[in-house]
Amino acid sequence: MIHLEQVSKTFRRRRVLDGVSLDIGAGTRIALVGSNGAGKTTLIRCLLGEYTCDGGVSIDGMDPRSHRREVLGKVGFVPQLPPPLKMPVGDLVRFAAGVAEADPARMEEVAGRLGLDMDTVCRQAFVKLSGGQKQKLLIGIALGRDTGLLIMDEPAANLDPESRRVFFNILAEREREAPETVMIVSSHRLDEVAPLVNRVIELDRGQVVLDDRVEDAVDLTASLVCTVDVPRPDEALAKALGEWKFEADAGGLRWQGAVAGPDRLRFLGTVSRYAGLISGLTMTEAGK
Amino acid sequence: MKNLWLTAKLDIAESFRARWFLIYALIFGGVLVALLVTGLTESRIMGFTGLSRLLLTYIQICVAILPVFILITTVRSVAGDREAGVFEYLLSLPVALAAWYWGKMAGRFLVIFSPVVLAITLAAVWAALRGFGVPWAEFLFSIVLLLSLSWCFLGIGMLISTLTRSPDVAQGSAFMVWLVLLLFLDLVFLGLMIQEQMPAESIVGIALANPMQVFRTATMVLFDPQLMMMGPAAYVILDAFGRAGYLVFGILYPFALGTVAAGLGFVIFRRGDLP
Numbered sequence: 001m002i003h004l005e006q007v008s009k010t011f012r013r014r015r016v017l018d019g020v021s022l023d024i025g026a027g028t029r030i031a032l033v034g035s036n037g038a039g040k041t042t043l044i045r046c047l048l049g050e051y052t053c054d055g056g057v058s059i060d061g062m063d064p065r066s067h068r069r070e071v072l073g074k075v076g077f078v079p080q081l082p083p084p085l086k087m088p089v090g091d092l093v094r095f096a097a098g099v100a101e102a103d104p105a106r107m108e109e110v111a112g113r114l115g116l117d118m119d120t121v122c123r124q125a126f127v128k129l130s131g132g133q134k135q136k137l138l139i140g141i142a143l144g145r146d147t148g149l150l151i152m153d154e155p156a157a158n159l160d161p162e163s164r165r166v167f168f169n170i171l172a173e174r175e176r177e178a179p180e181t182v183m184i185v186s187s188h189r190l191d192e193v194a195p196l197v198n199r200v201i202e203l204d205r206g207q208v209v210l211d212d213r214v215e216d217a218v219d220l221t222a223s224l225v226c227t228v229d230v231p232r233p234d235e236a237l238a239k240a241l242g243e244w245k246f247e248a249d250a251g252g253l254r255w256q257g258a259v260a261g262p263d264r265l266r267f268l269g270t271v272s273r274y275a276g277l278i279s280g281l282t283m284t285e286a287g288k
Numbered sequence: 289m290k291n292l293w294l295t296a297k298l299d300i301a302e303s304f305r306a307r308w309f310l311i312y313a314l315i316f317g318g319v320l321v322a323l324l325v326t327g328l329t330e331s332r333i334m335g336f337t338g339l340s341r342l343l344l345t346y347i348q349i350c351v352a353i354l355p356v357f358i359l360i361t362t363v364r365s366v367a368g369d370r371e372a373g374v375f376e377y378l379l380s381l382p383v384a385l386a387a388w389y390w391g392k393m394a395g396r397f398l399v400i401f402s403p404v405v406l407a408i409t410l411a412a413v414w415a416a417l418r419g420f421g422v423p424w425a426e427f428l429f430s431i432v433l434l435l436s437l438s439w440c441f442l443g444i445g446m447l448i449s450t451l452t453r454s455p456d457v458a459q460g461s462a463f464m465v466w467l468v469l470l471l472f473l474d475l476v477f478l479g480l481m482i483q484e485q486m487p488a489e490s491i492v493g494i495a496l497a498n499p500m501q502v503f504r505t506a507t508m509v510l511f512d513p514q515l516m517m518m519g520p521a522a523y524v525i526l527d528a529f530g531r532a533g534y535l536v537f538g539i540l541y542p543f544a545l546g547t548v549a550a551g552l553g554f555v556i557f558r559r560g561d562l563p
Contacts, residue, residue: 048380050562072382083377086305087298098294099383125305138377151380 001026001182006055009042016042018206026180031193034203040186044151076142080153082134090122102145111140114163131158143170153186161244165260172220195262222261222285229254229280237274291383295391303399308361313403319349320407339415340423340511343430347507351500355441356466358400362445363458376563389554393446401438429510436542437503443546447553469500492524499542506538
């Protein structure tokens with residue numbers, strides 16, 4: 001599906017990508033990880049045909065620069081930073097659907113499933129939406145059409161736990177309906193995206209330093225029932241668990257809630273900050 | 289063609305929401321209203337009165353400020369969009385680069401041209417209602433000349449936007465281009481060059497190459513067929529081109545220059561990094 005041959009990119013004598021060669025087959029789900037400046041965004045822009053580069057990039061045998069419309073017609077992209085567009089949300093959806101020859105109602109439906117009230121935001125300027133609302137809309141535009149390649153840069157970073165759960169469900173549906181879809185998820189941290197992928201590629205200073213398979217038995221649609229016990233109520237922990245939509249008992253000593261399967265590492269990361277306050281923790285996969 | 293129209297529509301909608309457009313429309317509408325309110329149509333200077341007088345004054349104001357407005361707003365919005373990440377996202381959608389670039393230019397052209405045309409059309413309607421004679425041929429030619437000037441500076445603005453990566457550099461470069469062209473008007477350096485008895489060929493060459501001067505001369509030819517206002521230089525123009533010939537040149541040259549500049553900008557845009 002994707003073939004990269006010795007791809008290099010230099011900005012004013014600074015080599016940002018240095019001879020990257022990769023073969024990515026149909027159905028591969030990749031975590032593209034690396035620190036800031038490792039070359040992730042540059043690699044994505046080369047894949048999207050937005051940057052010129054040395055070496056060869058081909059998607060389904062086509063150069064994304066010379067066959068822009070054919071290639072990008074199959075690509076759904078979610079950027080890390082939403083663009084500061086002043087246009088109303090409705091206009092943006094209509095424009096994206098128009099150029100991609102897709103159904104705007106489908107894009108709106110995906111954004112709606114993620115919790116974005118399209119009737120309310122339709123006339124609002126995109127730039128005025130909250131970070132989470134922008135992310136939901138951009139995910140809706142990317143996933144609300146038929147694509148063979150999904151490129152997402154920290155797609156769930158601004159989503160609340162419930163929206164993340166829905167997002168994982170939508171990805172699971174896509175995986176079932178179109179198993180040949182290639183997905184590239186860029187992130188600073190592997191633990192953020194590990195449950196979504198089956199291959200990890202790490203970049204460092206423009207070079208591939210790790211290319212490995214990820215074995216994870218987590219079902220994208222799984223849900224974990226969690227209980228957190230604390231010996232005494234704590235305001236900071238209460239706030240953190242509240243953000244995960246957990247509810248406390250009358251005394252505030254037992255918290256219960258559900259965590260989406262692919263979010264388990266992220267959840268454990270959150271509670272690990274309060275490890276000294278926790279007297280008990282259970283996580284049980286629902287239905288097992 | 290559908291993508292070009294969608295991009296143009298998007299740019300028009302974005303511009304209508306931008307603060308620069310409000311200021312732009314207020315200035316070009318406001319200048320005209322000010323000219324009407326101050327009773328310019330009823331005054332008579334050098335034989336001009338009524339709508340002719342108003343159009344001539346309005347167009348001479350346009351020659352100074354319209355190009356700089358077009359240049360600055362175009363480069364600020366295009367280079368600014370690129371820096372802010374708008375290009376990264378919108379160009380990840382399957383829109384052809386030609387449709388994107390020319391669609392953006394077409395949308396912007398409509399946006400910058402419409403307030404000026406609307407203002408002088410309203411002036412013509414007002415003049416007709418007040419019983420002043422409306423010189424329809426001059427009125428239509430004025431519109432076409434303004435259209436050509438706008439296209440010219442829009443093209444130059446698009447070229448500067450593709451040559452520079454930062455909005456600040458783009459804005460500085462646009463201002464420099466405008467300043468150089470303004471300085472080489474007959475009122476400034478060109479007049480000085482004549483006074484210093486520089487070679488006539490050089491002076492005529494600069495006057496014919498500077499789109500602002502070409503526009504200024506063409507509007508003078510339009511309202512003053514004998515070019516009485518211009519002095520001896522009028523002989524060169526009238527002998528070489530004739531009145532009709534110069535008017536055609538005044539329309540075609542800025543339009544061609546704008547098209548070449550925009551075309552060059554497109555080639556650079558297509559070959560380079562997009563965001």
